Amino acid sequence: MQVYWIKINKIIQESSEVRTYLLDCPQDFTWEEGSHTHFALKGFNIGDKPNRSLIRHMSISTLPDEGAIGITTRIREQCSEFKAILKSLKVGNEVAIFKTHSNVPLKREGKNVYLLSSGVGLATFRPLVLDYLKRPDNVNRLHSLNIDSSKEFLFSNVFQSAPDRDFTSQFVDNRKDYYEQVKKLATDNDGLYYVVGSDEFLVQNIEILREQGIKSEQIVIDKHEEQRAEFLSVDLSNKGLG
Ligand SMILES: Cc1cc2nc3c(=O)[nH]c(=O)nc-3n(C[C@H](O)[C@H](O)[C@H](O)COP(=O)(O)OP(=O)(O)OC[C@H]3O[C@@H](n4cnc5c(N)ncnc54)[C@H](O)[C@@H]3O)c2cc1C
Numbered sequence: 396m397q398v399y400w401i402k403i404n405k406i407i408q409e410s411s412e413v414r415t416y417l418l419d420c421p422q423d424f425t426w427e428e429g430s431h432t433h434f435a436l437k438g439f440n441i442g443d444k445p446n447r448s449l450i451r452h453m454s455i456s457t458l459p460d461e462g463a464i465g466i467t468t469r470i471r472e473q474c475s476e477f478k479a480i481l482k483s484l485k486v487g488n489e490v491a492i493f494k495t496h497s498n499v500p501l502k503r504e505g506k507n508v509y510l511l512s513s514g515v516g517l518a519t520f521r522p523l524v525l526d527y528l529k530r531p532d533n534v535n536r537l538h539s540l541n542i543d544s545s546k547e548f549l550f551s552n553v554f555q556s557a558p559d560r561d562f563t564s565q566f567v568d569n570r571k572d573y574y575e576q577v578k579k580l581a582t583d584n585d586g587l588y589y590v591v592g593s594d595e596f597l598v599q600n601i602e603i604l605r606e607q608g609i610k611s612e613q614i615v616i617d618k619h620e621e622q623r624a625e626f627l628s629v630d631l632s633n634k635g636l637g
Pocket of ligand 1: 431451453454455466467469470471473474476477478506515518519617
Protein backbone atom coordinates (compact mmCIF):
# COMPACT_ATOMS: atom_id res chain seq x y z
CA MET A 396 0.00 0.00 0.00
CA GLN A 397 1.43 3.34 -1.02
CA VAL A 398 1.04 6.16 1.48
CA TYR A 399 1.49 9.65 0.04
CA TRP A 400 2.65 12.28 2.53
CA ILE A 401 1.70 15.63 1.01
CA LYS A 402 1.60 19.27 2.00
CA ILE A 403 -1.45 21.40 2.53
CA ASN A 404 -1.25 24.02 -0.19
CA LYS A 405 -4.29 26.15 0.59
CA ILE A 406 -7.22 26.20 3.02
CA ILE A 407 -10.52 27.60 1.72
CA GLN A 408 -13.24 28.58 4.19
CA GLU A 409 -16.29 27.52 2.12
CA SER A 410 -18.86 28.49 4.78
CA SER A 411 -18.83 29.09 8.53
CA GLU A 412 -18.17 25.41 9.30
CA VAL A 413 -16.94 23.93 6.03
CA ARG A 414 -13.38 24.02 4.78
CA THR A 415 -11.62 22.69 1.72
CA TYR A 416 -8.02 21.60 2.15
CA LEU A 417 -6.18 21.78 -1.16
CA LEU A 418 -3.26 19.34 -1.06
CA ASP A 419 -0.22 19.21 -3.33
CA CYS A 420 -0.69 16.56 -5.98
CA PRO A 421 2.13 13.98 -6.25
CA GLN A 422 3.29 13.51 -9.86
CA ASP A 423 2.38 9.83 -10.03
CA PHE A 424 -1.03 10.26 -8.38
CA THR A 425 -4.32 10.47 -10.24
CA TRP A 426 -7.95 9.68 -9.55
CA GLU A 427 -11.38 9.34 -11.12
CA GLU A 428 -14.33 11.62 -10.42
CA GLY A 429 -16.29 10.47 -7.34
CA SER A 430 -13.19 9.04 -5.63
CA HIS A 431 -12.74 8.76 -1.92
CA THR A 432 -9.46 8.32 -0.14
CA HIS A 433 -8.12 7.52 3.31
CA PHE A 434 -7.08 10.86 4.76
CA ALA A 435 -4.70 10.54 7.71
CA LEU A 436 -2.87 12.76 10.15
CA LYS A 437 0.70 12.62 11.45
CA GLY A 438 1.26 9.66 13.78
CA PHE A 439 -1.46 7.44 12.29
CA ASN A 440 1.06 4.73 11.36
CA ILE A 441 3.47 4.90 14.31
CA GLY A 442 2.22 1.90 16.33
CA ASP A 443 1.82 -1.78 15.37
CA LYS A 444 -1.63 -1.07 13.97
CA PRO A 445 -2.85 2.09 12.20
CA ASN A 446 -4.44 4.51 14.69
CA ARG A 447 -8.01 4.78 13.40
CA SER A 448 -8.74 7.94 15.36
CA LEU A 449 -6.27 9.69 13.02
CA ILE A 450 -7.80 8.37 9.77
CA ARG A 451 -11.06 9.30 8.01
CA HIS A 452 -12.61 8.42 4.66
CA MET A 453 -12.91 11.59 2.59
CA SER A 454 -14.10 12.25 -0.93
CA ILE A 455 -11.85 14.12 -3.31
CA SER A 456 -13.74 17.27 -4.24
CA THR A 457 -11.50 18.27 -7.16
CA LEU A 458 -10.56 16.87 -10.58
CA PRO A 459 -6.92 16.07 -11.46
CA ASP A 460 -6.77 18.94 -13.99
CA GLU A 461 -7.31 21.42 -11.13
CA GLY A 462 -3.78 20.51 -10.00
CA ALA A 463 -4.66 19.84 -6.35
CA ILE A 464 -6.34 17.18 -4.25
CA GLY A 465 -9.34 18.79 -2.56
CA ILE A 466 -10.71 17.49 0.74
CA THR A 467 -13.88 19.24 1.92
CA THR A 468 -15.18 18.74 5.42
CA ARG A 469 -17.42 20.24 8.07
CA ILE A 470 -15.71 21.09 11.37
CA ARG A 471 -18.21 21.92 14.08
CA GLU A 472 -17.45 23.58 17.40
CA GLN A 473 -17.98 20.18 19.12
CA CYS A 474 -15.80 17.90 17.04
CA SER A 475 -13.75 14.71 17.09
CA GLU A 476 -10.04 14.61 17.94
CA PHE A 477 -9.40 14.11 14.21
CA LYS A 478 -11.22 17.29 13.22
CA ALA A 479 -9.70 19.28 16.12
CA ILE A 480 -6.19 18.37 14.93
CA LEU A 481 -7.13 19.06 11.30
CA LYS A 482 -8.46 22.47 12.27
CA SER A 483 -5.13 23.37 13.87
CA LEU A 484 -3.13 22.49 10.73
CA LYS A 485 -1.69 25.24 8.55
CA VAL A 486 -0.53 25.60 4.96
CA GLY A 487 2.76 23.69 4.65
CA ASN A 488 1.83 20.99 7.20
CA GLU A 489 1.79 17.42 5.93
CA VAL A 490 -1.08 14.94 5.81
CA ALA A 491 -1.27 11.46 4.32
CA ILE A 492 -3.57 9.86 1.78
CA PHE A 493 -3.79 6.23 0.72
CA LYS A 494 -6.14 3.65 -0.82
CA THR A 495 -8.04 5.88 -3.24
CA HIS A 496 -10.96 4.47 -5.21
CA SER A 497 -14.19 5.59 -6.89
CA ASN A 498 -17.47 3.77 -6.33
CA VAL A 499 -19.40 6.58 -7.99
CA PRO A 500 -17.84 7.55 -11.34
CA LEU A 501 -20.16 9.33 -13.79
CA LYS A 502 -22.00 6.65 -15.77
CA ARG A 503 -22.18 7.57 -19.42
CA GLU A 504 -25.12 5.43 -20.50
CA GLY A 505 -27.21 8.04 -22.31
CA LYS A 506 -29.51 8.51 -19.29
CA ASN A 507 -30.64 11.34 -17.08
CA VAL A 508 -28.45 11.41 -13.97
CA TYR A 509 -29.75 12.68 -10.62
CA LEU A 510 -27.29 13.57 -7.84
CA LEU A 511 -28.98 13.54 -4.43
CA SER A 512 -26.89 14.77 -1.50
CA SER A 513 -26.97 16.10 1.99
CA GLY A 514 -24.68 18.87 3.27
CA VAL A 515 -21.03 18.31 2.57
CA GLY A 516 -21.98 15.20 0.53
CA LEU A 517 -22.05 17.69 -2.34
CA ALA A 518 -18.22 17.49 -2.30
CA THR A 519 -18.38 13.97 -3.77
CA PHE A 520 -20.44 15.27 -6.68
CA ARG A 521 -18.42 18.40 -7.47
CA PRO A 522 -15.95 16.48 -9.72
CA LEU A 523 -18.82 14.62 -11.44
CA VAL A 524 -20.45 17.92 -12.35
CA LEU A 525 -17.16 19.41 -13.58
CA ASP A 526 -16.48 16.28 -15.62
CA TYR A 527 -19.97 16.46 -17.16
CA LEU A 528 -19.69 20.18 -17.97
CA LYS A 529 -16.33 19.55 -19.65
CA ARG A 530 -17.59 16.54 -21.59
CA PRO A 531 -21.32 15.80 -21.56
CA ASP A 532 -20.97 12.76 -23.88
CA ASN A 533 -23.52 10.00 -23.26
CA VAL A 534 -25.15 11.72 -20.32
CA ASN A 535 -28.61 12.92 -21.31
CA ARG A 536 -28.84 15.55 -18.59
CA LEU A 537 -27.62 16.13 -15.05
CA HIS A 538 -29.66 17.26 -12.06
CA SER A 539 -28.29 17.95 -8.56
CA LEU A 540 -30.48 18.25 -5.47
CA ASN A 541 -28.79 19.13 -2.17
CA ILE A 542 -30.27 19.63 1.27
CA ASP A 543 -28.40 21.77 3.76
CA SER A 544 -30.23 23.01 6.83
CA SER A 545 -27.45 25.55 7.49
CA LYS A 546 -28.63 27.34 4.29
CA GLU A 547 -24.97 28.01 3.51
CA PHE A 548 -24.99 26.15 0.22
CA LEU A 549 -21.62 24.94 -1.02
CA PHE A 550 -19.76 25.37 -4.32
CA SER A 551 -22.38 27.74 -5.71
CA ASN A 552 -20.05 28.71 -8.59
CA VAL A 553 -20.11 25.11 -9.91
CA PHE A 554 -23.62 24.16 -8.77
CA GLN A 555 -25.40 26.77 -10.87
CA SER A 556 -28.11 25.70 -13.28
CA ALA A 557 -27.07 25.95 -16.92
CA PRO A 558 -30.20 25.21 -19.03
CA ASP A 559 -28.23 25.42 -22.29
CA ARG A 560 -25.98 22.62 -20.98
CA ASP A 561 -28.78 20.47 -19.53
CA PHE A 562 -27.55 20.95 -15.98
CA THR A 563 -29.93 21.79 -13.13
CA SER A 564 -28.84 22.53 -9.57
CA GLN A 565 -31.31 22.80 -6.72
CA PHE A 566 -30.68 23.56 -3.05
CA VAL A 567 -33.26 23.15 -0.30
CA ASP A 568 -33.00 23.76 3.43
CA ASN A 569 -35.61 21.38 4.85
CA ARG A 570 -36.57 17.71 4.63
CA LYS A 571 -40.15 18.30 3.48
CA ASP A 572 -39.07 20.18 0.35
CA TYR A 573 -36.24 17.74 -0.20
CA TYR A 574 -38.33 14.56 -0.18
CA GLU A 575 -41.12 16.19 -2.21
CA GLN A 576 -38.54 17.02 -4.82
CA VAL A 577 -37.02 13.50 -4.75
CA LYS A 578 -40.47 12.05 -5.41
CA LYS A 579 -40.89 14.38 -8.39
CA LEU A 580 -37.49 13.48 -9.82
CA ALA A 581 -38.17 9.77 -9.33
CA THR A 582 -41.08 9.92 -11.77
CA ASP A 583 -38.30 9.42 -14.32
CA ASN A 584 -38.26 5.63 -14.23
CA ASP A 585 -35.26 5.33 -16.51
CA GLY A 586 -32.88 7.70 -14.66
CA LEU A 587 -29.77 6.93 -12.62
CA TYR A 588 -29.97 8.09 -9.00
CA TYR A 589 -26.75 8.79 -7.09
CA VAL A 590 -27.13 9.29 -3.33
CA VAL A 591 -24.44 10.64 -0.96
CA GLY A 592 -24.87 11.42 2.73
CA SER A 593 -25.07 9.69 6.10
CA ASP A 594 -26.17 6.03 6.23
CA GLU A 595 -29.54 7.15 7.57
CA PHE A 596 -29.89 9.53 4.62
CA LEU A 597 -29.06 6.70 2.19
CA VAL A 598 -31.66 4.41 3.76
CA GLN A 599 -34.40 7.07 3.55
CA ASN A 600 -33.60 7.99 -0.04
CA ILE A 601 -33.40 4.37 -1.17
CA GLU A 602 -36.77 3.69 0.47
CA ILE A 603 -38.43 6.59 -1.35
CA LEU A 604 -36.81 5.78 -4.67
CA ARG A 605 -37.89 2.15 -4.41
CA GLU A 606 -41.44 3.23 -3.52
CA GLN A 607 -41.48 5.28 -6.72
CA GLY A 608 -40.53 2.20 -8.75
CA ILE A 609 -36.80 2.86 -9.14
CA LYS A 610 -34.84 -0.41 -9.34
CA SER A 611 -31.72 -1.08 -7.28
CA GLU A 612 -29.52 -1.19 -10.38
CA GLN A 613 -30.52 2.44 -11.04
CA ILE A 614 -29.29 3.56 -7.60
CA VAL A 615 -25.61 4.45 -7.11
CA ILE A 616 -24.16 4.85 -3.61
CA ASP A 617 -20.61 5.37 -2.34
CA LYS A 618 -20.18 1.85 -0.91
CA HIS A 619 -18.18 -1.14 -2.08
CA GLU A 620 -20.15 -4.01 -3.62
CA GLU A 621 -20.98 -5.97 -0.48
CA GLN A 622 -22.12 -2.98 1.55
CA ARG A 623 -24.01 -1.67 -1.46
CA ALA A 624 -25.89 -4.94 -1.68
CA GLU A 625 -26.80 -4.72 2.01
CA PHE A 626 -28.16 -1.20 1.59
CA LEU A 627 -30.09 -2.14 -1.51
CA SER A 628 -30.99 -5.63 -0.23
CA VAL A 629 -29.61 -7.21 -3.38
CA ASP A 630 -28.87 -10.94 -3.30
CA LEU A 631 -25.17 -11.20 -4.22
CA SER A 632 -25.34 -15.00 -4.62
CA ASN A 633 -27.22 -14.38 -7.89
CA LYS A 634 -24.20 -12.49 -9.16
CA GLY A 635 -21.65 -15.06 -8.11
CA LEU A 636 -20.36 -12.79 -5.35
CA GLY A 637 -22.02 -14.37 -2.33
C1 LIG B 1 -16.76 6.91 1.21
C2 LIG B 1 -16.86 8.02 2.22
C3 LIG B 1 -16.60 9.33 1.83
C4 LIG B 1 -16.67 10.37 2.77
N1 LIG B 1 -16.41 11.65 2.35
C5 LIG B 1 -16.46 12.66 3.25
C6 LIG B 1 -16.14 14.01 2.84
O1 LIG B 1 -15.81 14.28 1.68
N2 LIG B 1 -16.22 14.97 3.78
C7 LIG B 1 -16.56 14.71 5.08
O2 LIG B 1 -16.58 15.64 5.89
N3 LIG B 1 -16.85 13.47 5.49
C8 LIG B 1 -16.80 12.44 4.62
N4 LIG B 1 -17.08 11.16 5.02
C9 LIG B 1 -17.41 10.93 6.46
C10 LIG B 1 -16.12 10.99 7.28
O3 LIG B 1 -15.34 9.84 7.07
C11 LIG B 1 -16.40 11.15 8.77
O4 LIG B 1 -17.10 10.02 9.24
C12 LIG B 1 -17.23 12.41 9.09
O5 LIG B 1 -16.64 13.55 8.51
C13 LIG B 1 -17.33 12.60 10.61
O6 LIG B 1 -16.06 12.89 11.12
P1 LIG B 1 -15.66 12.70 12.62
O7 LIG B 1 -15.88 11.28 13.03
O8 LIG B 1 -14.24 13.16 12.76
O9 LIG B 1 -16.69 13.50 13.48
P2 LIG B 1 -17.15 15.03 13.58
O10 LIG B 1 -17.50 15.53 12.21
O11 LIG B 1 -16.21 15.85 14.36
O12 LIG B 1 -18.45 14.80 14.44
C14 LIG B 1 -19.57 14.07 13.99
C15 LIG B 1 -20.78 14.53 14.82
O13 LIG B 1 -20.58 14.25 16.20
C16 LIG B 1 -20.60 15.45 16.96
N5 LIG B 1 -19.49 15.37 17.96
C17 LIG B 1 -18.22 14.96 17.71
N6 LIG B 1 -17.49 15.02 18.83
C18 LIG B 1 -18.29 15.49 19.80
C19 LIG B 1 -18.13 15.77 21.18
N7 LIG B 1 -16.94 15.58 21.77
N8 LIG B 1 -19.19 16.24 21.85
C20 LIG B 1 -20.38 16.42 21.26
N9 LIG B 1 -20.62 16.17 19.98
C21 LIG B 1 -19.60 15.71 19.24
C22 LIG B 1 -20.36 16.58 15.97
O14 LIG B 1 -20.96 17.81 16.38
C23 LIG B 1 -21.01 16.03 14.72
O15 LIG B 1 -22.38 16.29 14.69
C24 LIG B 1 -17.00 10.10 4.11
C25 LIG B 1 -17.26 8.78 4.50
C26 LIG B 1 -17.20 7.75 3.58
C27 LIG B 1 -17.44 6.34 4.04
